[in-house]
């Protein structure tokens with residue numbers, strides 16, 4: 001790892017190695033990440049970042065690229081087939097070849113959709129991610145997973161397609177709405193529970209700095225969470241399974257089984273991180289009730305998430321039956337068997353396969369009932 005006060009480069013080793021760079025004012029590094037031979041660049045950005053997207057497009061044009069801006073909807077509306085189809089149309093009409101590149105500028109919905117377009121255009125062209133949300137920096141832009149929603153559920157279509165580089169420019173977080181920053185912290189806290197408990201200590205030590213985009217503490221959280229994700233994906237890029245005693249990439253799905261079901265039930269009006277926060281409390285209860293997780297660690301889920309303003313109980317309208325049904329199509333399921341990532345202790349992720357339905361109902365009661373406490 002190369003470090004300086006301005007930038008930290010975290011290498012992702014593997015068949016196609018690349019760097020995740022964390023720092024400020026990193027745009028000058030984009031041509032280096034694009035590498036040689038790129039003539040055309042498509043800058044995919046959401047509506048909310050129209051000015052930023054255009055500035056990056058202009059900058060690339062000034063440097064001699066044939067740069068095209070592609071504006072997509074904000075949030076989950078971007079992760080729909082017609083939006084990918086629109087992007088393919090633009091790439092076709094501008095004559096994109098296999099030596100051209102996609103640059104995404106935005107949050108996880110943009111990197112998921114833009115990454116999917118890059119994975120599928122001509123069966124795969126280069127992509128560089130410029131995440132502009134905390135969640136995008138610590139999670140979505142890293143590791144090559146892309147996901148599109150269908151009416152049946154969240155991220156049901158996608159591909160693994162690693163980026164050529166990721167630039168996490170912390171200065172971009174200064175315009176991010178507070179609730180979006182807090183949503184991203186859920187994935188940071190997730191990394192604390194599954195792999196790096198120092199993350200939890202840091203958040204607990206100064207929860208105000210943890211939600212301050214200019215704080216050195218948030219920068220340390222970003223770097224730590226990126227390292228957790230990188231360590232997992234280099235060992236199990238395509239989620240085919242971990243080594244003995246570790247669930248591999250599935251560990252990153254901690255809290256997501258119920259989380260994704262909540263997002264779908266709430267028609268994606270819930271922030272991803274908020275849904276995952278509730279999902280983590282649910283699986284902590286599941287593991288505690290199954291005798292796998294101690295009371296203190298289970299309770300720590302609630303306390304650390306609440307410290308930064310994340311929800312720990314489900315106050316929405318969907319009944320358990322609807323959420324249970326939605327979980328069946330989760331990618332960790334095998335046949336009719338539901339599988340959950342649980343903890344056997346702090347930083348000890350494991351898989352619980354086919355839990356007793358009564359245990360599931362009891363764990364959900366702990367999450368839903370808290371609303372009435």
Ligand SMILES: NC(=O)c1ccc[n+]([C@@H]2O[C@H](COP(=O)([O-])OP(=O)(O)OC[C@H]3O[C@@H](n4cnc5c(N)ncnc54)[C@H](O)[C@@H]3O)[C@@H](O)[C@H]2O)c1
Pocket residue numbers: 046047048049074075076079106107108109110112132133134135136139140141142143144145146147155172173174175176177180183184187272273
């Ligand atoms: N592929 C993966 O590994 C992975 C990992 C985690 C999450 N995800 C996906 O990421 C998505 C959530 O991503 P997200 O939380 O970044 O949300 P998002 O991409 O929907 O962005 C949230 C909102 O903030 C706006 N925005 C983005 N950057 C901004 C900035 N700097 N200033 C002002 N506004 C800005 C966006 O336009 C949007 O309206 C979900 O779809 C989730 O499934 C994917």
Ligand SMILES: O=C(O)C(=O)C[C@@H](O)[C@H](O)[C@H](O)COP(=O)(O)O
Pocket residue numbers: 139143145147154155187249250252253256331
């Ligand atoms: O990178 C991964 O692998 C993850 O599971 C990270 C999750 O935070 C992310 O939300 C991911 O998109 C979920 O993947 P899915 O396979 O459950 O759709």
Ligand SMILES: [Zn+2]
Pocket residue numbers: 139187256272276
């Ligand atoms: Zn997630």
